[in-house]
């Protein structure tokens with residue numbers, strides 16, 4: 001099937017998504033609230049359209065790591081590979097889609113997502129960056145849409161597979177869409193994002209570790225609630241191997257913005273904490289909630305918009321596997 005610029009609304013509720021700070025800055029999450037009115041009844045569900053700006057800001061902060069990753073994937077594919085078609089599965093606002101389009105100028109790069117507004121944003125971004133002629137979008141609700149993607153030389157998917165009930169099934173389908181010699185790369189896992197020291201002079205020290213625990217719980221609920229939720233040992237190289245790929249391994253890049261943070265990163269941290277308070281605040285005790293409120297107060301010098309000790313540190317792991325090109329591949 002060829003890519004298209006489908007702007008039809010996503011059919012059925014989008015799967016739920018976990019709060020961002022535990023799973024990388026670009027991994028923005030939140031409760032669906034009443035936006036759109038259709039799927040606010042799930043307890044761990046996100047309105048992705050509302051998250052658009054935060055997703056784009058987070059991914060832009062990651063741009064150096066994303067560019068290095070694209071270059072590394074190019075090496076893995078080999079100079080003679082002739083990359084003709086690249087897929088970005090669960091592409092969000094298309095930051096990596098455009099990085100891939102820049103890194104593989106001979107290819108058509110297709111952003112695949114279930115949220116039409118994010119695909120529109122991807123097209124606008126591609127136009128702005130001068131790669132509009134090589135970027136296409138494809139609206140698909142996954143996992144159903146996994147089987148209508150056509151083939152590709154490189155398939156990238158960042159923080160999307162964990163929003164699908166059957167993660168192994170998703171990897172199997174994606175690996176099956178690779179041409180011989182093609183590469184599947186999934187950004188999953190890594191380390192929770194940190195942005196504050198242990199003792200911030202407000203409330204009980206160790207707030208971020210407690211926030212991580214709450215987010216981890218939220219994430220488990222999110223996964224349990226997904227349609228077709230299937231437990232699996234999240235050994236990504238082994239899963240890629242079971243999907244029929246070879247040379248499966250992982251590689252991690254850091255986002256390391258030291259204190260004092262610039263305005264963009266501060267605004268990002270503030271938005272993440274705001275989302276976290278809305279999504280998982282009810283799992284925190286009163287003292288931690290009060291601390292969060294101080295951190296979020298734009299007027300308070302102790303807030304994340306002002307404090308000198310706020311930093312941004314995260315680690316993103318990208319797991320890769322290669323589709324064999326030999327006999328029987």
Ligand SMILES: C[S@@+](CC[C@H](N)C(=O)[O-])C[C@H]1O[C@@H](n2cnc3c(N)ncnc32)[C@H](O)[C@@H]1O
Pocket residue numbers: 014015017026027028048055059089090091092093112113114115118140141142143157158159160163164
């Ligand atoms: C956490 S965001 C990741 C965005 C981007 N890849 C990144 O890493 O910044 C997850 C994306 O997957 C999409 N998504 C989640 N569940 C989906 C589903 N079942 N079908 C299609 N798209 C889905 C959302 O619309 C969202 O854009």
